[in-house]
Amino acid sequence: MALLQLRGIEKSYELGKTVVTALRGVDLEVEAGEFTVVMGPSGSGKTTLLNIIGCLDRPTGGSYVLDGEAIGDRDFNDLADIRNRKIGFIFQNFNLIPVLSVRENIEFPCVIRGEGGAELNQRVEAIARDVGLTDFLHHKPDELSGGQRQRVAIARALVTGPQLVLADEPTANLDSKTSDQIIDLMLALNRDKGVTFLFSTHDPRVMEHARRVVSIHDGVIVDGTAAAAADVARMHGAGTSFLLPYDAAERR
Amino acid sequence: MFRYLRLAVRNVLRSRARSALTISAIAFGVWMTLVLGAFIAGMQNAMIDDTVKGRVGAIQIHRKGYDDVLGDQPLDLDLPQDAPWLDKVRKTPGVVAVAPRISFTGILTNGSQSANYVGVGVDPKLDQLALPLFAQSVKGHIVGDDPEQSAAIVVGDEMGVALHAEPGATLTLQAATASGQQNAMDAVVVGARSAGTPFDNKRLVFVPLAWAQELLNMEGRVSGFVVAVDDREKVRAIAEQLQRELGPELKVEPWQDLASQVADVVRVQRIILGGIGAVFLIIAIIGVANTMLMSVLERTREIGTMMALGVRRRTITLLFLLEGMTLALFGGGVGIGLAVLLAKVVGAAGGVSGSPPGTVAKYAIIPDLPLWLIAPTVALTLLGTLAAAGWPAWRASRLRPVEALRAT
Ligand SMILES: Nc1ncnc2c1ncn2[C@@H]1O[C@H](COP(=O)(O)OP(=O)(O)OP(=O)(O)O)[C@@H](O)[C@H]1O
Ligand SMILES: [Mg+2]
Numbered sequence: 001m002a003l004l005q006l007r008g009i010e011k012s013y014e015l016g017k018t019v020v021t022a023l024r025g026v027d028l029e030v031e032a033g034e035f036t037v038v039m040g041p042s043g044s045g046k047t048t049l050l051n052i053i054g055c056l057d058r059p060t061g062g063s064y065v066l067d068g069e070a071i072g073d074r075d076f077n078d079l080a081d082i083r084n085r086k087i088g089f090i091f092q093n094f095n096l097i098p099v100l101s102v103r104e105n106i107e108f109p110c111v112i113r114g115e116g117g118a119e120l121n122q123r124v125e126a127i128a129r130d131v132g133l134t135d136f137l138h139h140k141p142d143e144l145s146g147g148q149r150q151r152v153a154i155a156r157a158l159v160t161g162p163q164l165v166l167a168d169e170p171t172a173n174l175d176s177k178t179s180d181q182i183i184d185l186m187l188a189l190n191r192d193k194g195v196t197f198l199f200s201t202h203d204p205r206v207m208e209h210a211r212r213v214v215s216i217h218d219g220v221i222v223d224g225t226a227a228a229a230a231d232v233a234r235m236h237g238a239g240t241s242f243l244l245p246y247d248a249a250e251r252r
Numbered sequence: 253m254f255r256y257l258r259l260a261v262r263n264v265l266r267s268r269a270r271s272a273l274t275i276s277a278i279a280f281g282v283w284m285t286l287v288l289g290a291f292i293a294g295m296q297n298a299m300i301d302d303t304v305k306g307r308v309g310a311i312q313i314h315r316k317g318y319d320d321v322l323g324d325q326p327l328d329l330d331l332p333q334d335a336p337w338l339d340k341v342r343k344t345p346g347v348v349a350v351a352p353r354i355s356f357t358g359i360l361t362n363g364s365q366s367a368n369y370v371g372v373g374v375d376p377k378l379d380q381l382a383l384p385l386f387a388q389s390v391k392g393h394i395v396g397d398d399p400e401q402s403a404a405i406v407v408g409d410e411m412g413v414a415l416h417a418e419p420g421a422t423l424t425l426q427a428a429t430a431s432g433q434q435n436a437m438d439a440v441v442v443g444a445r446s447a448g449t450p451f452d453n454k455r456l457v458f459v460p461l462a463w464a465q466e467l468l469n470m471e472g473r474v475s476g477f478v479v480a481v482d483d484r485e486k487v488r489a490i491a492e493q494l495q496r497e498l499g500p501e502l503k504v505e506p507w508q509d510l511a512s513q514v515a516d517v518v519r520v521q522r523i524i525l526g527g528i529g530a531v532f533l534i535i536a537i538i539g540v541a542n543t544m545l546m547s548v549l550e551r552t553r554e555i556g557t558m559m560a561l562g563v564r565r566r567t568i569t570l571l572f573l574l575e576g577m578t579l580a581l582f583g584g585g586v587g588i589g590l591a592v593l594l595a596k597v598v599g600a601a602g603g604v605s606g607s608p609p610g611t612v613a614k615y616a617i618i619p620d621l622p623l624w625l626i627a628p629t630v631a632l633t634l635l636g637t638l639a640a641a642g643w644p645a646w647r648a649s650r651l652r653p654v655e656a657l658r659a660t
Contacts, residue, residue: 056560057654077564084562091657095557099262109561111255156561 002029003067003163003196004053010061011048011219022048024219025062030198032163035190037207038200040216046200047168049216053198054087054166055079067163084113088157090167090199094149096141096156102128103137106155127155130193131185147178154185158195167199176205183209256567260574263547264582271579274543278583278633279590281536285529285629286591290619292525295606296518298615300484300507302448306385308511309351309478310487311494313341316503318476319510325355325370327430330473333461337498338477344497346481346490349381352474354464358427360457362415369411369457371425373464373474382480392419392443395460403463406443408453417441425457429469437467522624529629536583537636544576544644555648556656565649572648576641577634584633588626595619 011023022045030036038046051057052064055071056079064071067086074082083089088109096105106124110116128134131151141149150170157165167186171179187209189195207213215222264271304310315329333352342350354373359366376396379386387394395404405425407417417423419441426436439459447453465471481490487506495504508515548555555568598604603618 051654054560056657080559080562080564083560089560091557093553095553095560095657097554097557099259099266112558112561112563112567 001068003032003034004028004030004198005065006053006062007064008062009049009052009059009064011045011052011057011059022219023052023059026216026219026221028214028221030164030196032196033190033194034212035187035197035210036199036212036214037210038198038214038216039202039207040200041202044216045219046202046216048219050166050168050198050200053164054089055083084109084160086163088160088162088165090150090153090157090165090170092169092172094141094146094153094173096149096152098141100141101137102133102139102141102144102152105141105152106159109156109160124155124159127158130158130189131155145178146174147181150174150178150182151185154182154189158189158193162195164196164198167197169201169203170199171201171203171206179203179205256571257574257578260571260578263551263571263575264578267547267550270543270546271582274539274579275583275586277539278536278580278637279586281529281532282584282587282629282633283590284532285525286588286621286625287594287619288528289525289625289629290591290595290621291604291617292521293620293622293625294603294617295615296521297620298617299448299514300518301385302615303511303514304484304487304507305480306383306389307447307452308507309382310481310484310507311479311491312476312505312510313479313494313498314476314503314505316501319503319505325357325475327356327428327468327470327475330354330430330470330475331477331502333472333474337502340497341477341479341494344490344494346483346486347479348482349378349480351375351378351382351478351480352461353379353476353478354461354468354470354473355475356427356464356468358425360415360423360425362417362421362423365415367411367415368455369407369425370455371427371457371459371464373459373461375461379478382478384480389447390443390445394443395458397442401440401442402460403437403439404442404460405439406445406458407441408456409444409446410450410453411455411457412441412444414454417444419443425459425467427467429467430473431469433469435467435469437463439463526628530632533629533632533636536633537640540576540579540637541640541644543579544572544641545647547575548572548644548648551648552651552656552659555651556653556659559651559653560657568649568651569645572645573638573641576637576645580634580637584630588630592621595621 006026006028009023009026010021012019012021026049038049040046048057052059053066055066066082069082071079071082097108100108103124106127107120110120125134125137128137131154133148133151133155136144136148141152144152153170171182174182183206186197186199190197315331318326318329338350341347352375356371356373358369358371360369374395376394390406391409392406393404395406398404405423407415407423411417415423421441422438423441424436424438426434429435445452445456445458447456461474465473479494481487488508491504491506498504558568599618603616606615606617
């Protein structure tokens, strides 16, 4: 069974008398271990979709099953626990807690569920090594570069061993070189540790690395590589040459 | 919990200027309340000491009904100067002295002028034990200083001036005896007493007990007893215990009932102090509410992040409450510290002199910070801060994660 099953997900916002529909019947399945990119132009509904998948927001229609659990009308605390146990979040603005050190930021999701001690310390240190932050554990977020901050966020998303990591435009605030490094890092984590990633972007270069691209337009999924390629082409303003396979490892 | 507290402390330290202002406001409120309270407490200590150790005594024992006709100094409601039950009183834990007294009224004259007086016959030795501060109010000698002089009396200073009764002068005291006949005896003025209350200074005359008994023809009889105790806080408890032991024929009264105007002043002052303190604290607490609200607004995205990571609503509330408590503890600590410092400095310098309302005497007021002052101030500061932080904390916890995350 798929890790994620979305059927006919709808989401509309009421703004006074007008109703804005952000998602109009999204069907999507994601298997464990996949590395999926959600692409689409601005306002197409990427963030809305990821928020619903992340149990941060409730759909106004459709059904959603995560890891065999139907996410229906659960209360806030249930959803908080589901997020804490099953989902890791990586944000566009990093969203680190400024008064906490790198170590404390990384361990935060575990601390709130009462974990602590030597075992946690070791786990944090191992993850810090994976994301290349071993020397920065005692630093505060404002002493780090953007790329380093996003590495902290990645480590924080992974520390609980989540089934799914959601990243909403994680590279939008990074320069292209750093973006590539962050994407490489996530790809490596997907390949080596089997972490399931679902992330949104409108950066066409990500296509180069994606194993699976889901295109979203105006609140509906337009599947297939053709649509994705068209997306990329349009956004890039270039020909299809861009779609040539590219080996990320070569660059290192 | 400890980690959350640490997080709260760090968040307080994060916006230093604002936290410093809020902490100062709390500290100022606490400090003002405590300093004002310390001086009032010091004044009350002096006033109560004067009452308990210099004037009224801690406890008085009379025959039942005596105090109903108080002011008349009725001689028929008398007691034996010695009786087995007095031993019980002396042996009661907390009791340090029992002094017999006899009260009477009459007219006294220097030959050309006369005045009404209220006489108090005292046992020189026992009275000094029961009212150790009495002598402080007397210029010259007190009754019994000179064992040879069995007719030595102390008069109120204003009466002394009115009757030209300098020390050494002789006055004649008239009084009606217990059986109603008039009697008169001469006495020598040895001291002038300047007490806190005008009545004492105009009317009171202290005479040796034996001399008074002779004047009144009441050998071996007294009006009542003054009882001194070792701890002022235990007066009521000891009085109640004595009343139970001595039974209904005797009336045991603590100073609060005997000098009810003093007790009233003490109570009213504490109520006013409470009101003033409440105003200071409310101002400080509004500052806390404002600071907390700003914190919540500024950190909306952070709250959204925490929620995304799985923090429950209750924990968000707790975090902000802890932040408010941290402000209160810092502010309260500084306020208490500075108040203690000031009290110590002023105390070391001998206090300030002042006179409580309704009295003419000057006391040295040593600022005091008793538990009845500190405990409610601390408790109200903490509770008030909790209440002030409560609404912002609740607001933070009700944020919807998606919207909180979208905040800038
Ligand atoms: N809270 C909201 N209230 C009203 N409308 C909203 C709200 N959030 C999103 N929308 C609308 O829903 C649609 C989808 O928005 P969404 O943020 O999901 O798009 P997006 O693909 O993430 O865009 P971008 O690439 O710019 O981040 C937009 O039309 C947006 O205006
Ligand atoms: Mg978006």
